Amino acid sequence: MRILLAVDASPDSKNAVRMVRQFAEPTNVDVLNVVDEDALKHAYISPEMPASYLESYRKEVSETAERTLHEMKQELAGVCQHVRLIADTGDAAESIVETAEETQADLIIVGQRGMTATPSFLLGGVSQKVATYAPCSVLVVKEAVEKIERVVVGVDGSVNSQKAIKFLARGPFKPPVQVTVVTVWPQQRVEEQEFIQRKGQELLARMAKELQQGGYRVNTELLQGDPAFMILDAAVRQAAQLIVVSSRGMKAIKRFFLGSVSEKVLVHAACSVLIVR
Numbered sequence: 001m002r003i004l005l006a007v008d009a010s011p012d013s014k015n016a017v018r019m020v021r022q023f024a025e026p027t028n029v030d031v032l033n034v035v036d037e038d039a040l041k042h043a044y045i046s047p048e049m050p051a052s053y054l055e056s057y058r059k060e061v062s063e064t065a066e067r068t069l070h071e072m073k074q075e076l077a078g079v080c081q082h083v084r085l086i087a088d089t090g091d092a093a094e095s096i097v098e099t100a101e102e103t104q105a106d107l108i109i110v111g112q113r114g115m116t117a118t119p120s121f122l123l124g125g126v127s128q129k130v131a132t133y134a135p136c137s138v139l140v141v142k143e144a145v146e147k148i149e150r151v152v153v154g155v156d157g158s159v160n161s162q163k164a165i166k167f168l169a170r171g172p173f174k175p176p177v178q179v180t181v182v183t184v185w186p187q188q189r190v191e192e193q194e195f196i197q198r199k200g201q202e203l204l205a206r207m208a209k210e211l212q213q214g215g216y217r218v219n220t221e222l223l224q225g226d227p228a229f230m231i232l233d234a235a236v237r238q239a240a241q242l243i244v245v246s247s248r249g250m251k252a253i254k255r256f257f258l259g260s261v262s263e264k265v266l267v268h269a270a271c272s273v274l275i276v277r
Helices: 011-020 037-044 051-075 092-103 126-133 159-169 190-213 227-237 261-268
Strands: 002-007 028-035 082-089 107-111 137-141 150-155 178-185 217-224 242-246 272-276
Touching: 002 011, 002 051, 002 092, 011 051, 011 107, 011 137, 028 051, 028 092, 051 082, 082 092, 092 107, 092 126, 107 126, 126 137, 126 261, 150 159, 150 190, 150 227, 159 190, 159 242, 159 272, 178 190, 178 227, 190 217, 217 227, 227 242, 227 261, 242 261, 261 272
Parallel strands: 002 028, 002 107, 028 082, 107 137, 150 178, 150 242, 178 217, 242 272
Antiparallel strands: 137 272
């Protein structure tokens, strides 16, 4: 698996680095740090400030970014087959997406909230933009996790949700892992309930079997209601450290429309979220 790990000096970013340690298979990791100099300039530099201040500030940012990259490489020492460091400037989300395309990454890992190289300028929305436009799967890390032990995966029987199951079935996380497979059906008429229940249980049984063959302990839940809300509720009840959902497989500009299940889960989940493509 080729991973693109987007890092900076934020605590969430350091949690993202530690998430790489949760993967069972040896990985090739490209560690990317992006400095948005234009955003920093607008945030910190006023017209009254001399040019010499701006130059010294740019140097400070560059040095901090380089130090951050090497610190992250040390964190990954002995974990990955190969680690490559990449420094870039410009819009953070755009750089992450473009680098993922260029490196043919299988997975992007990014912290929920990032900062620039100096630890006071928040880059709001970067992780959500990356999740929207990335060409590959995206793992948004929201909290520090010593070990992935409990996962909730939402499925609906579509080809895209099958991709989420197949991703997990390859056994990317170190065992043992308990996976709760959730499928959510809308409220239906009384005469349809038996049919819906049967189809839902058949779907869950197929998904559970595939995951069990991948070495997971599996339980299932057939729920009714709003899909995103019920997945989030299941994650809370199971004390999940990770929620796995699939994207809709649309073109990038349409991947997350307002109110989509993936978007709701990503925004509102307390734990980390993996969006599989």
